[in-house]
Amino acid sequence: LFGLPDQAPHERVLLAADAETGLKAILAVHSTARGPAFGGCRFWTYDNELAALNDSLRLSQGMSLKNALADLPFGGGKAVIIKPAGHFDRPALFAAFGRAVQSLEGAYITAEDVGTTTADMLGMQAQTQFVSGIPRAGAFGGDPSPKTAWGVFVSIEAGVKLHLKRSSLEGVRVAIQGLGAVGWHLAEFLHKAGAKLVVTDVDAAKIARAQQLLGAQAVGIDEILSADVDVLAPCALGAALNSVSVPQIRAQLIAGAANNQLATAADGDALQQRGICYLPDYLVNAGGIISVAREYRNEGEESAVMAEVSRIGDRVAELLERVKLENSTPGRVADAWARAKLVKPA
Ligand code: NAI
Structure with missing residues (x-):
């Protein structure tokens, strides 16, 4: 719990419970070295409380690296709420979380x-001012997913150019695992740029929509990681890249939105050995x-936000340059690069 020898331990972890609403939440503050710890709240069904704690610790550490690499004046944190098994009052539960x-x-x-x-974020405003991602009439704000998708898109563009040595996305085959809030927007951006899509989701309706609107080819959820793309x-979700999937992957470039894609750092090394370029999730997303x-x-103005997100593509280029110079893997180089930035910004 107090961190591996080469990792900074968490500064603070709050276990919050509220009998009235059924709230059980873990708020993990990994680092405030760069500023307040900033990171989303996950609402999920966990096998047990330890699994939830583990998720919050891993995700909050990832946020420290993500925020540092993105040059944000924020540290890393993350909250998870354990989804109650029976009936619950959602606004009341989130109000308790807001407190x-x-x-x-x-x-x-x-x-x-x-x-x-x-809507959850909006409802929490009555309890706390430390909440973001809120739609505002006539002003910037709200759902971050399209911006996440845009960052993944510019990363793929940079990776295709630098690793696949192809000048555009025209005809490039891309497999997308998960057509949710981010995956769907990403599919649209890629389709518009001329890429050929191979998709899957556990939700058949999302697949049908992608087939119909984006001409995507559908494959089963067990086939997407080994698709010929x-x-x-x-x-x-996380840990898609593991000792079972890595030997089967046929793609030459991996860049996606899911957090904690590598099950272990060794899986990143195995990808590199197979000549597959893995762009670290916390850089890309x-x-x-x-x-x-x-x-x-x-400071929310659509064009300025998009310009800042587009700079993720430049960081991908810088990362791949560093990987060459240091004869290392993107995962290890990004990790060291981000950890060096876990200090108060100048
Ligand atoms: P979401 O919940 O809207 O979408 C996830 C999609 O994956 C759903 O459509 C779900 O049906 C599908 N799915 C679940 N299990 C699957 C499986 N085994 N095979 C194929 N599809 C499966 O979530 P969202 O917001 O799109 O996020 C996706 C990932 O990106 C998550 O790991 C999230 O942590 C990460 N992320 C999201 C950000 C955002 O702005 N929404 C920001 C940074 C990271």
């Missing part, structure tokens, strides 16, 4: 993640946090 966020007095700022919505974009961070600082 827990407020009790940290700004050390942690929350926003959307898997399972939480703009140039690029693989994991946009569902920072578009959403860039969006909610700008919104939170009241």
Whole structure:
């Protein structure tokens, strides 16, 4: 719990429970070295409380690296709420969570993640000012997913150019695992750029929509990681890249939105040995946090946010240059690069 020898331990972890609403939440503040810890709130069914704690610790550490690499004046944090088994009052549950966020007095700022919505964030405003990702009439704000998708798109563009040595996305085959909030927007961006899509989801309606609107080819959920494509974009949940899937991957480039895609660092090494370029998730999927961070600082203007998200493509280029110079893997280079930035910004 107190971190591996080469990793910074968490600064603070709050277990918040509220008997009246059934709230059981973990608010993990990994680092405030760069500023308040900023990261979304996940609402999920966990096998047990330890699994939820583990998820919050891993995700919050990832947020520290993500925010540092994106040059944001924020540290890393993440919250998870364990989805109650029976009936629950959602607004009341999130109100209780909002009070827990407020009790940290700004050390942690929350926003959307898997399972939480703009409506949840909106409802929490009565309890805490430390919340972002809120739609506002006539002003920038709200759902960060399209911005996350744009960051993944520019990363794929850069990777295709630099690793696949192809000048455009025209005809490039991309497999997307998960057509949710981010995966769907990514599919649209790629389709518009001329890429050929191979998709899957556990939700058949989403697949049908992609077939109909984007001319996508559908494959089963067990086939997507080994699909015959140039690029693989994991946009569902974590640990898609593991000792079982890595030997089967046929794509030459991997860039997607899902957090914690590598089950272990060794899986990153195995990808490199197979000549597959893996662009680290926390570099590629920072578009959403860039969006909610700008919104939170009241610097939200669509064009400025998009310009900042587009810079993720430049960082991908810089990363691949560093990988060559250091004769290492993208995962290890990005990790060291981000950890060196876990200090107060100048
Ligand atoms: P989402 O919940 O809207 O979408 C996930 C999609 O994956 C759903 O359509 C779901 O049916 C599908 N799915 C679940 N299990 C699957 C499986 N085994 N095979 C294929 N599809 C499966 O979530 P969202 O917001 O699109 O996020 C996707 C990933 O990106 C998550 O890991 C999230 O943490 C990460 N992420 C999201 C950000 C955002 O702005 N929404 C920001 C940064 C990271």
